[in-house]
Amino acid sequence: PICPNGSDSCQVSLGDLFDRAVKLSHYIHSLSAEMFNEFDERYAQGRGFIAKAINSCHTSTLTTPEDKEQAQQIHHEDLLNVVLSVLRSWNDPLLHLVSEVQRIKEAPDTILWKAMEIEEQNKRLLEGMEKIVGRVHPGDIGNEVYSTWSGLPSLQLADEDSRLFAFYNLLHCLRRDSHKIDNYLKLLKCRLIHDSNC
Amino acid sequence: NGQPPGKPEIIRCRSPEKETFTCWWKPSSDGGLPTNYTLFYKKEREKSYNECPDYKSGGPNSCYFDQKHTSIWTIYNVTVKATNDLGSNTSAPYYVDVAYIVEPDPPVNLTLEWVDQAYAKYLLLNWASPPLADVRSGWLTLEYELRIKPEEGQEWEIIFVGLGTKYQLFSLNSGVKYVVQVRCRTDNGEWSQWSSESYIQLPKEFRLKD
């Protein structure tokens, strides 16, 4: 039974919070990767979008660890804040992605369903991360730093090639950032819960 | 005349897919007077209680928490209060962690096939995850358990299968009619109900390789 001795000490353990956060971040990344691959196969073949997608994620202004050494040297409080910042930066674009995907010609339901599921689960993961940060550093709900997104007009361009590139780029950045979040959370979990001995 | 109501009790909470959940309560004596029930809940560190958002969807004596009201990051403290003209009585608090009350629907489409090949003879079982969980594989990781017994037999033999949705069963007795069921659970949740029964009559004469 949970909470054997009543409600004051009764809370989800930090280990359980991290387990659920990692399971959710893994799930969000696999959905994002599937959605990107599906869109790439269906709409981007032979259009050379990858070359234009270089250095155009709205979150590239955020300083994030780019290799294992950087990720292991950063203080866990800063890495938690990086995760929060990247997650917050995606609230707005995910909201618009769901409505704009419906306007893509013959957009398969599977892409639309994934966009809705990711938007829903991203909010849920953000709720969990705020809980984790509050537990690891009581009183601190993390800095409010995040990147604003101004890509909505490009998702609504009349020219189809430009509009499809805007979607390609957004899904490419989503795959990348959801992979970062998943990776950082797995590092944090091993560091804070398993003493770096997963 | 009449009495204040007896103390009700929250008896069970269940989530089918870690996205929503329902709690049920058991009324006690109503003291011979019309009695109504109010369910209250609060999350960790919350000072004040909130009232049940939906008394209808889960059927009688129940409260249904939709996605907006369901969080996997907190423990819920749930109580129910019985009130009639002569007073009221509140249940003991019932604590809920949504991740631990997940009880998926049973697996579906259980099929049985007797495979008779040169090097091996076995019963091949195939099934599918419950529809609700299927779409969210990865978020709802299901593991399975099957049980089998001769139709006339009393004792089930239970076999833990793990993540897969098919299984090969070797050491069975020829000529027997077997009944099989399968169930599932999420990593730290409750076992689902057993699936509906499937039957297969094994051929009379086969010899395992001597």
Next chain:
Amino acid sequence: NGQPPGKPEIIRCRSPEKETFTCWWKPSSDGGLPTNYTLFYKKEREKSYNECPDYKSGGPNSCYFDQKHTSIWTIYNVTVKATNDLGSNTSAPYYVDVAYIVEPDPPVNLTLEWVDQAYAKYLLLNWASPPLADVRSGWLTLEYELRIKPEEGQEWEIIFVGLGTKYQLFSLNSGVKYVVQVRCRTDNGEWSQWSSESYIQLPKEFRLKD
């Protein structure tokens, strides 16, 4: 006489542990003259190209990027240039993000043990993650898949195991010699090669409950 070289092509890039990576190219015609190859790369946000840091470690026609030269979640634009006395020819650019080219080495130390206890008989499989992979810190998370068949059999049975590095296999055919292999992958990346084969001869007579 002779000709300028044909256009070479970057054919593959692979990282075994998301910390380093190697790219390979395929030469084209050398125009009948001695031809040498130079690989250039440019990372996102970098204006100018850099030359390959190590042509040796990855074998012929390859470039190896050690940890110092490897960034994750960054697009590398990689090209290779063939040059001989009569001219040069540069490949089309090959874009790669190291996060998505991880193909781990196979798991190691696969051991098989037949467990014969009163309540259950099963084959216990144990293995270890590939040595290069830093699973301990959480930098790499591996999931596993195993395959098993009777030594004489044709058809492998593939079982997805998930995150663990041990597995219990219940339903096997007594008296049969089985061969088993295991492989791994990370975050929806490429599966590794299968591990080397392990064999086990199951005891002849064990009857599950009659």
